[in-house]
Amino acid sequence: MWSAADLKLPVTVVIVNNGGYAALAEFSSHFTIKRLVGTKLPGIDFVGLASALGCTGVRIERPQDLAPALSRALQSSVPIVVDVLVST
Amino acid sequence: MPTVREAAVCLLRELGMTTIFGNPGSTELPLFRDFPDDFRYVLGLQESVVVGMADGDAQGTRNAALINLHSAAGVGHAMGNIFTAYRNRTPLVITAGQQARSILPYEPFLFASEATKLPEPYVKWAIEPARGEDVPAAIARAYNVAMQAPCGPTFVSIPVDDWDRTTEAVRRHTVSHSLHPDPSLVDVLDSGVVVRR
Numbered sequence: 392m393w394s395a396a397d398l399k400l401p402v403t404v405v406i407v408n409n410g411g412y413a414a415l416a417e418f419s420s421h422f423t424i425k426r427l428v429g430t431k432l433p434g435i436d437f438v439g440l441a442s443a444l445g446c447t448g449v450r451i452e453r454p455q456d457l458a459p460a461l462s463r464a465l466q467s468s469v470p471i472v473v474d475v476l477v478s479t
Numbered sequence: 480m481p482t483v484r485e486a487a488v489c490l491l492r493e494l495g496m497t498t499i500f501g502n503p504g505s506t507e508l509p510l511f512r513d514f515p516d517d518f519r520y521v522l523g524l525q526e527s528v529v530v531g532m533a534d535g536d537a538q539g540t541r542n543a544a545l546i547n548l549h550s551a552a553g554v555g556h557a558m559g560n561i562f563t564a565y566r567n568r569t570p571l572v573i574t575a576g577q578q579a580r581s582i583l584p585y586e587p588f589l590f591a592s593e594a595t596k597l598p599e600p601y602v603k604w605a606i607e608p609a610r611g612e613d614v615p616a617a618i619a620r621a622y623n624v625a626m627q628a629p630c631g632p633t634f635v636s637i638p639v640d641d642w643d644r645t646t647e648a649v650r651r652h653t654v655s656h657s658l659h660p661d662p663s664l665v666d667v668l669d670s671g672v673v674v675r676r
Contacts, residue, residue: 393524394532 396445504549506576611641
């Protein structure tokens with residue numbers, strides 16, 4: 392992200408934020424694991440991370456906010472991080 | 480007689496690799512002396528990011544991307560995305576600095592022991608040239624191996640004192656990168672063949 396900000400690249404980064412390693416959580420049922428460790432990722436502030444590395448970030452918590460935020464991000468001349476909360 | 484650096488710069492220009500993706504250390508600095516105006520250096524804060532950016536560049540341009548990493552620790556950080564590039568079949572020429580040849584027998588701090596083995600088996604070809612003079616030719620071969628289908632990363636370990644040695648200029652060779660006979664190159668070959676009876 393710092394490199395993209397430094398180079399002022401028109402890049403939109405979309406994070407599909409489900410708060411964890413959902414693929415592993417789904418896999419765990421194949422191994423009949425009842426309680427899986429090491430797959431929950433609560434509390435990561437991606438907007439703050441983006442900001443710390445010189446990028447603008449926006450957090451989307453309601454579905455109706457996604458389209459306008461994406462439109463703005465795609466028209467931006469600098470990198471934008473769009474942190475989209477989805478169900479876990 | 481050009482220096483290794485001058486010969487490498489001319490060759491890289493011919494190969495269309497004028498962007499260097501990297502994260503430098505002390506053993507890489509002599510590469511950057513008199514850095515050419517038509518080259519650019521793209522800095523990543525961590526080596527896996529460096530390789531990721533180069534991977535995207537190579538896929539976008541359909542030409543091998545040039546990477547410069549620091550010795551063993553830098554290549555180690557990069558390994559996850561070198562693996563990914565190998566799986567992606569992305570053409571990358573990965574160079575890494577090495578301590579000076581004169582002190583290699585004493586296992587200096589920050590050197591790469593058996594440098595070519597570190598990125599294997601996730602590079603198609605790896606070399607630390609036998610002589611500093613051989614570095615430009617090694618880069619040329621690394622480029623052609625990387626671009627030969629199926630594409631992938633290659634690795635050249637370059638001791639820090641190689642860049643200022645004198646060497647021969649190395650020009651871009653015409654090499655087919657496809658697995659089947661290249662009709663255009665067959666024509667070139669045909670035009671050079673004299674049939675004698």
